[in-house]
Amino acid sequence: MASTFSQPQPRQPLPIGLYSSLLPPLLWMTLLYFVPIALLISYSVWRLEAFDIVKEFSLVNFKTILTNVAYRTVIGRTVLTALGVTAIDILITLPIGYFIGRYGGRYRTLLTLLIILPLWSSYLVRVFAWKIILGYNGVLNSALMAIGLFKQPSQIFLYNQFSTMLTFVHVWLPFMILPVITAFERLPPELLEASADLNANPWTTFRRIILPLVMPGVLAGSINVFSLTMGDFITPSLVGSPTGIMLGNVISSQFGVAYNWPLGATFALVVMLIVFLGLAIGLRQGALDS
């Protein structure tokens, strides 16, 4: 990149072409990004009264969210779920990324492709697959009964926090693996050899050489997984516990059955704030340095 920029460029006296080519993306961003966000923010300070949205400034929605125990529980549960899913994905991804980056060799492209493959199927299909696997008459129960471990099907696999986490971990895994593989590919093997030559044990090499060098990839993946989990409502409503709704479900119910758009908008703003907070932490740690 640096070499392209250092070449002397012929000066454009009037770069109208350049500016006008910026116009479409700018319009695009304005229409599809800035305007909706402005709308969202304005809805969040309006309020609902007798099935009508009163367009006057009020902070009543923020007060409702802060004072209601149930809503606070939902926020806490959503953040914890998102953090948990991210952590599990990191634990799964590190060995896979190390293996593919180190020993993938000429199969590296193929292995990477296999990881992206699930993304070609619909997200819904993958969630439903878990319903079929974990269900009362599902694959897992049938298998456990066939080998004689269970006398009758068990209900413990589906419709609880476990099935929600498992599904999230699975469906968002590619978004974590891809940046991590890239980070491992850039890891110079000489450094690992040098570390071994200097008598460092594998754990020390991992802690002091590998981890710091792949950290940007891990952080980039974490931002993906964390924000995807924060805003999702399909997985908890399809495989989640009847008492384990997440922020996404609350938002969808406020915009749908409850018809309280102002409160829904405020909740959406809460999600955005939490995601931005996560993003800020990630960026500070150098998520995009790679």
Place this chain on the structure above:
Amino acid sequence: MWRRLLIAWCIGWLGFSAIFLPIAPAQAANCTLTAIVWEGYTDPSFTKEFEAQTGCAVKATYAGSSDEMFAKFRAGGGRTYDVISASGDITERLYKAGLVRAIDTDQLKNYSSVFESFQGGKWNTFDGKPYGVTFAWGPNVLVYDTKVIKTAPTSWDVLSDPAYAGKISLPDNPMTIADVALWLGKPEPYDLSEADLAEVKQKLLELRPNIRKFWTTAGELANLFQSGEVVMAHAWPLTYTQLSEAGFPIGSASPQGKLTGWTDSWMISKKSPHPEAAYAWIDFILSGAGQKGVMDVTGYSGATTLGAEAIGQERAHELFMDDLSLHSQIKMWQSVKNYDQWVQLWNEIRT
């Protein structure tokens, strides 16, 4: 350089214009009737006949709750939908919001066949004028897997039976609070004080461990029964009809005096782009074929004598269409004044 920029610029604009394309789809049919309805009210089995008769295509959106229906109908200034299958809890709200037009009954040749007590029903007549045409009604019932539950339950208390722990399903709709209030013996289940709501909450919390899943669509509930996840549910008769047609061993019980339900009316948007098509549709649904279609698909009761004839005396008696004795017993859905409190309570139950 300039050329390349120009090309990029053009491609950019082309891509940008793509978002405006879907707004103007090719209109092959003579007219399109847009409707927002409860699941089953525009089933292809009878809608096709209407489309063949009139040459009008029917484009329907299903709603999951009355409030969603109201919100979607109102969005876009009421031009998005021609007709709405409004339940009694939003008819007045639609009228007060000025979203629906008075029905000119002369344009409906089947209007005289609507049961007399339904003509001028207080749920869709305002200011002395009809704003809706009643076409279907029914109770919310208890459906159960007859392989597991051999004797028909006679009370809603069976839902809290520990024998069925983790095997029941309730609708994911705050209106369910009215049912719980009714089980608790509240005389006015749509007018609940804070103390009443606290009692309802207590009852729901007791019931919660028994609940496997809250259902959102009839299709989802049918799936829950078929995959063996639940054996009992508080549901619309639609689920009973769907499952018995699929050959599933399903039973339906309506515990005496503890029933909520709905009376649905077709209403026409004040700004409907195709009022003739809307009238033609309502007329079709009031006719024998339309009524039979709705009743066969949903298992709800019809509202016209033509419908009663079309399904035969025996079936009409089963659906209480001969004496309407059930209709007066049901606590029909009404507007709830403190509905935001209901929603909040419901969210608390779900967390």
